[in-house]
Amino acid sequence: MAENDIILHHYPRSPFAEKVRLALGFKGLSWLAVEQPRVAPKPGLTALTGGYRRIPVMQVGADIYCDTRCILRELERRHPSPTIFPAESAGRAEMLASWADHYLFADALGLVFGLHGDRFPPELHADRARFTAGKYDRWDSVRMKARVPDLRAQFAIHLALLEQALDNGHAYLAGAALSVADLAAYHPLWYARGNLGDEAGLDAYPNIMAWLARLDAIGHGAPHELAPGAALMIARDAGPAAVPPPSDIGTFRIGMRLTLTPDDWGFDPVEGELVAIDRDSIAIRRDDALIGTVHVHFPREGFTIRPAIGQ
Numbered sequence: 437m438a439e440n441d442i443i444l445h446h447y448p449r450s451p452f453a454e455k456v457r458l459a460l461g462f463k464g465l466s467w468l469a470v471e472q473p474r475v476a477p478k479p480g481l482t483a484l485t486g487g488y489r490r491i492p493v494m495q496v497g498a499d500i501y502c503d504t505r506c507i508l509r510e511l512e513r514r515h516p517s518p519t520i521f522p523a524e525s526a527g528r529a530e531m532l533a534s535w536a537d538h539y540l541f542a543d544a545l546g547l548v549f550g551l552h553g554d555r556f557p558p559e560l561h562a563d564r565a566r567f568t569a570g571k572y573d574r575w576d577s578v579r580m581k582a583r584v585p586d587l588r589a590q591f592a593i594h595l596a597l598l599e600q601a602l603d604n605g606h607a608y609l610a611g612a613a614l615s616v617a618d619l620a621a622y623h624p625l626w627y628a629r630g631n632l633g634d635e636a637g638l639d640a641y642p643n644i645m646a647w648l649a650r651l652d653a654i655g656h657g658a659p660h661e662l663a664p665g666a667a668l669m670i671a672r673d674a675g676p677a678a679v680p681p682p683s684d685i686g687t688f689r690i691g692m693r694l695t696l697t698p699d700d701w702g703f704d705p706v707e708g709e710l711v712a713i714d715r716d717s718i719a720i721r722r723d724d725a726l727i728g729t730v731h732v733h734f735p736r737e738g739f740t741i742r743p744a745i746g747q
């Protein structure tokens with residue numbers, strides 16, 4: 437194992453993890469796969485992040501990257517070719533990705549839970565109800581079942597938009613080259629198809645079917661299993677990488693204590709000392725009794741960033 441190895445904390449059925457696995461495959465990378473539980477508590481993960489429990493999380497030594505937006509940017513920085521941020525769709529691809537990660541994903545998840553919520557164990561329902569703090573029908577299959585006709589209609593609207601957008605004379609959603617828009621639109625459909633089969637109704641959309649087949653062929657690169665405890669030891673034995681000078685710092689100060697909390701679901705705050713910031717990303721330092729010093733990186737978009745109490 438080398439200190440620059442990419443470690444992905446995931447579980448096989450996670451759609452957001454699939455978004456990153458596909459990026460790893462597209463870039464032809466080999467990586468270490470740590471399987472984490474689907475429900476909290478996740479001690480082998482939160483020891484690294486300081487409380488963030490969402491999946492996936494990427495780790496390189498003592499640098500921990502939370503949220504697929506941050507993970508994909510960091511993957512691109514470390515392995516720029518082939519790019520997942522082509523210049524032809526810069527900005528536009530991220531906007532499309534944001535639509536897919538929220539609307540398309542919420543529709544797909546709602547439909548799966550509404551139609552087949554009884555396939556999932558009660559502890560998963562209870563965990564997701566807490567996780568979403570009452571939003572999205574609390575991923576509660578009884579309430580979602582009643583909304584299946586509406587959820588189907590919403591899903592169909594979003595599939596029709598995607599079908600139209602793919603009728604662009606290009607192989608990919610934002611243009612001739614694959615981008616983060618494709619990765620984000622792929623994972624909710626991968627999840628719907630995997631859980632619902634034909635009931636997902638994707639066959640009615642020829643552009644989507646052809647595009648899905650292209651993305652299915654990419655694969656996951658070369659994953660190798662790693663035990664959660666081994667990933668903690670890698671963090672303990674490494675130090676965080678040097679950080680670039682700050683930019684777009686606004687009213688923040690390097691060294692101030694902050695909390696970062698997702699603004700959509702999984703509202704567990706993480707606290708630490710600001711070490712790096714730019715327009716898109718922010719990193720805090722945590723000193724942990726078990727694993728020593730780590731830098732935990734987040735996207736700025738989609739997170740509430742506040743001075744810690746007493747700051």
Ligand SMILES: N[C@@H](CCC(=O)N[C@@H](CS)C(=O)NCC(=O)O)C(=O)O
Binds near residue numbers: 503701
């Ligand atoms: N915006 C986040 C969303 C991540 C997310 O919601 N992941 C789901 C799994 S696909 C999750 O964490 N669910 C609860 C859990 O696994 O504990 C990202 O892009 O990484």
